[in-house]
Amino acid sequence: MRIGILTLPLNTNYGGILQAYALQSVLERMGHEVVVFNKPMKFIMGRKNQIKRFLGVNRYQFDLKRFVEENIHNLWIEDFNELKPDDFDAIVVGSDQVWRKDYFSVFSENFEDAFLEFAKNWQIKRLSYAASFGFDEWHEDKETTIKCRELLSLFDAVSVREESGQKICCQTFGTKSIVSIDPTMLLSLSNYKQFITPDDKGGILNYILDADKEKNNFIDKLKTILNRKTFSVNPTSKRTFKNFSIENWLSGFYNAGIVVTDSFHACVFSILFHKPFYVLANRERGISRIKNLLSLFKLEHLLVRDTTFEFRIPLIDWDNVDKILEKERSLSFKYLQNNLI
Numbered sequence: 411m412r413i414g415i416l417t418l419p420l421n422t423n424y425g426g427i428l429q430a431y432a433l434q435s436v437l438e439r440m441g442h443e444v445v446v447f448n449k450p451m452k453f454i455m456g457r458k459n460q461i462k463r464f465l466g467v468n469r470y471q472f473d474l475k476r477f478v479e480e481n482i483h484n485l486w487i488e489d490f491n492e493l494k495p496d497d498f499d500a501i502v503v504g505s506d507q508v509w510r511k512d513y514f515s516v517f518s519e520n521f522e523d524a525f526l527e528f529a530k531n532w533q534i535k536r537l538s539y540a541a542s543f544g545f546d547e548w549h550e551d552k553e554t555t556i557k558c559r560e561l562l563s564l565f566d567a568v569s570v571r572e573e574s575g576q577k578i579c580c581q582t583f584g585t586k587s588i589v590s591i592d593p594t595m596l597l598s599l600s601n602y603k604q605f606i607t608p609d610d611k612g613g614i615l616n617y618i619l620d621a622d623k624e625k626n627n628f629i630d631k632l633k634t635i636l637n638r639k640t641f642s643v644n645p646t647s648k649r650t651f652k653n654f655s656i657e658n659w660l661s662g663f664y665n666a667g668i669v670v671t672d673s674f675h676a677c678v679f680s681i682l683f684h685k686p687f688y689v690l691a692n693r694e695r696g697i698s699r700i701k702n703l704l705s706l707f708k709l710e711h712l713l714v715r716d717t718t719f720e721f722r723i724p725l726i727d728w729d730n731v732d733k734i735l736e737k738e739r740s741l742s743f744k745y746l747q748n749n750l751i
Contacts, residue, residue, distance in 0.1 A: 411499040411535070411750055412443045414485065416524070418506050419449040419517050420478045422471050422645070424659050425594070425675025429505045431481055433539060433593035435601070437502070440747065445485040447493075448478070449517055469645075473655040490518060490528035500535035500750055501526060505571060505593050510544030511554075521554060525561035536564060537749050539742075540571040540590045546698050547574075548582045559583045567749040569742075572702045588745060591706075591738045594678050602682070605657045606664045613639040615666035617676045618690070625690050628714065629670055632688075635721040638667060668723055674699050681707060681731060686724045689713045706738070707731050 415434060420427045430446050437444045478484065487493065503526065507513045514524045526536055548555065559582070562568065568587040570576050579587040614636065616629050633640050643662035645654045663669065663679045669687035671677060677700060680687035689704070689712055691697050704710050709731070712724055 412497065413437055413445075413750070414493070414498050414501045415444065415446045416501055416503045416526070417446065417508050418513055420446070420474075420482060420484075421516075422474055423506075424474070424656060425673070425678070426506050427474060427478060427482070427656060428660075428675065429540075429593045432595075432597045433502070433505065434483060436593065436596045436743075436746070437750075440750070442750065445483045447490075448482070448484040448486055449488065450486050469654055473653065473658075477656040490520075490523050493528065495529065495532040495534065498529075498532070498534055500537070501529060502750075503536075503538040503541050504569070505540035505542065507542045507544035509541050509575075511550060513544060521550070522557050522561060525558050526564070527557070527561055530561060530564065535566050535750060537567040537569070538565065538587075539569045539746065540592055541569065541575070542571040542699065543575050543578055545574075548578050555582060559585075567745065569745060572699050574698050574702070588741075589702075590742045590745065591735075592675070592678055592703075594675065595682065595735065596739055596742055599682055602660055602664075606661045607657065608661070609665050611641065611665040612667040613641050615662055615669045615671075615685075616640045616642045617644060617662075617669060617671040617673055619644075619671075619673050625672065628688075628690060632668075632670065632721050636668070636723065641666075674703065677703055681709075681735070684726075684728050684731075686726055687712060688724065691715075707734050 415430060415437075417430050418426055420430055434444050434446055503524065508524055511521045514521055517523070520527065529536065550558070562579070562583050562585050565585070568579055568585055569590040570579060570587050571590065571592060573589055576587050576589050579585045614629070614633055618625055618629075629640060641662070643654075643659045660679070663676070663685060664683050666685050669676060669680045669685050670690065671680070671687060672690045677687065677689055689700055691713065701710075701713065704713055709726065
């Protein structure tokens, strides 16, 4: 089948780019012809910005852009109305927070396009995979809700990433759905090794998206008690020539001895790479998706609720984690196979 993936634009988000790459890879291995709808990044390259790029301030944006252009089969569009119905047999919506209005607005001012309004009269298969609303509750007005309900009723199948999303589908839209793992978890470590450069770093990977005093204190205490160095793969605003590529990001997790993070996809890759990790709650970006992930893999003890606890490398039953992962992968593959025929 000729399939289009509708997700958020692949700009400067490591997890967002890798989930699109993973879903594209899985669908292609099933024998489909796949493109990912993407919106070109706009860089204002005046003289000042050229200097900033040279100094490395915006270096990570270009590192990620290179990966996207080399590894994603992009269909570059400015408007969804540019798409032609005869070019597709199916559209898969997801993953990432594609059903979160303020995030999707980067792609389109018309939020209903996230529910395929532009394709409402097309004779195609339409389904979602691990789509996320970004919140535990639906926040849109009555008119938007009615439109999205009508559009979602046209879907052949609905898959969401969080249990809270399943609740929204049922209570707000009257739609049945299943909860599926993030697309990045459909690929194994062997699939990512082509992008990884191993080393014996073995330190504490500090991957904090929204730092604050409490989080910094936690990392400092852990560093002292474990007597390990910390390192980071975060893009910064400092003038530096650091490598902010996807390859360096993945290598950071692979080479870490332990990970401290407040990021959903950092948790995902810690699990995939069998790295012990601690999660510091990030309520601004949403904690439910992380709680859902930890609960699925019986890793709730890794969510730090009290920073005065006993500092040590957490114990994880990786055999049990892998059993759960294989079961979830099987269910996801079956869902995609059954709905793309």
